[in-house]
Amino acid sequence: MDILQTLRTVYDSLTAAEKRIADVILTNPRGVLECSISELSRLANVKSEASVVKFYRKLNLSSFQQFKVLLAQDLSKAPLEIVYEDVSEQDDLKTITQKIFKATVKAILDTLDSIDFDAIEKATDLIKEANRVLFFGFAASAAVAFDAFHKFSRIGKNCLFSNDEHIMATLLANSIAGDVLVAVSHSGETKSMVSLAKKAIGLGVPVVTVTGNRKSSLAKVSTVVLCTNTRETRIRTDAMTSRIVQLVILDTIYTMLAAKDPKAVESLNKSRLAVSELKY
Numbered sequence: 163m164d165i166l167q168t169l170r171t172v173y174d175s176l177t178a179a180e181k182r183i184a185d186v187i188l189t190n191p192r193g194v195l196e197c198s199i200s201e202l203s204r205l206a207n208v209k210s211e212a213s214v215v216k217f218y219r220k221l222n223l224s225s226f227q228q229f230k231v232l233l234a235q236d237l238s239k240a241p242l243e244i245v246y247e248d249v250s251e252q253d254d255l256k257t258i259t260q261k262i263f264k265a266t267v268k269a270i271l272d273t274l275d276s277i278d279f280d281a282i283e284k285a286t287d288l289i290k291e292a293n294r295v296l297f298f299g300f301a302a303s304a305a306v307a308f309d310a311f312h313k314f315s316r317i318g319k320n321c322l323f324s325n326d327e328h329i330m331a332t333l334l335a336n337s338i339a340g341d342v343l344v345a346v347s348h349s350g351e352t353k354s355m356v357s358l359a360k361k362a363i364g365l366g367v368p369v370v371t372v373t374g375n376r377k378s379s380l381a382k383v384s385t386v387v388l389c390t391n392t393r394e395t396r397i398r399t400d401a402m403t404s405r406i407v408q409l410v411i412l413d414t415i416y417t418m419l420a421a422k423d424p425k426a427v428e429s430l431n432k433s434r435l436a437v438s439e440l441k442y
Contacts, residue, residue: 164236165221165229165232165233165235165236166187166188166191166233166236168221169184169187169188169221170188172220172221176217176220179206179208179209179213179217180213180216180217180220182206182207182208183202183203183206183208183213183214183217184217185206186202186205186206187202187233191233191236191237192237194230194233195230195233195234195237198351198375198377198378198379199211199214199215199226199379200377201377202214202226214226225353226351227349227351262403265403266403266406269390269391269392269403269404269406269407270406270407270410272391272392273389273390273391273392273407273410273411275391276389276391277388277389277391277411278387278388278389281386281387281388282388282411282414282415282418283418284386285370285386285388285415286415286418286419286422288342288368288370288385288386289314289319289342289344289370289415289419290419290422290423291340292319292320292340292341292342293320293338293339293340293341294320294321294322294338294340294341294342295314295319295320295321295322295341295342295344296321296322296323296324296330296333296334296337296341296342296343296344296367297310297311297314297321297322297323297324297344297346298323298324298325298330298343298344298345298346298355298358299325299345299346299347299355300325300327300347300352300354300355301325302348302405303346303347303348303405303408304325304346305405306346306372306405306408306409306412307323307325307344307346308323308325309409309412310344310346310412310416311323313412313413313416314416314419315433316429316430316433316434317416317419317420317423317426317427317429317430317433318425318426318428318429318430319419327354327358330354330358331358331361334358334361334362334365334367337362337365337366337367339366341367342367342368342369342370343358343359343362343367343368343369343370344369344370344371344372344412345358345359345369345370345371345372345380345384346371346372346373346408347371347372347373347378347380348373348374348375348390348404348405348408349373349374349375349378350371350373350374350375350378350379350380350381351375351378351379351380352380355380356379356380356383359371359380359383359384360383363383363385368385368386369383369384369385369386370384370385370386370388371384371386371387371388372388372390372408372411372412373387373388373389373390374389374390374391374392374404375389376389388411390404390407390408390411391407392404392407
């Protein structure tokens, strides 16, 4: 589906509000890729996010994220841009390797330049004082959440991990005093994760979110937001370089905890000894 061409075709049949949304998209489609649904409604000067919902439904689309994926496909200069920005079919192995490595390093350094140290400290304190830490993530984000679950367990934290919505809902329904939820989502727009975060907040469970979009729906309902600074929200809608940055952010909190708590080092030594018995 050529989303921009479709917009031009149906433009005359749109309402006045929908035309304002279409005008924003057609004028600056790449900028829209970095917008949340609320930002687009503000830029288009429409009453609410509901106007954007009606707009994409008129295009027979089921979500704003689906619209952005189709828009990204339209804007890609080459098929490989959807896989990785700046990579073209003409690139050889060495060039592709260099581009990916350099982009990842740049993403880490860009995030370091923009990181909210107060948020890092607040997240560290929440996890330090928590009786139990729930690590939630779907798809690629699940790998990051599981890595953190593994690391924090090694320093003696009572941790749980899930990448299954039903299990997540069950864990939250049986939450206890002192629980903290760590939600990992690159887009911050996964409906299930946003719903679970809202449920957690309603139950009095603080939510620490690791995301690539500070203005995302998930970020808006979170207690603490730890934001990566990568280019992936522009063309690619999956997490690649951001996944590495998410790992680095959680590794930072893990190291902070180990540095602050002598018992953490003792637990780590016990964990290493236990694992050593499983190896030759």
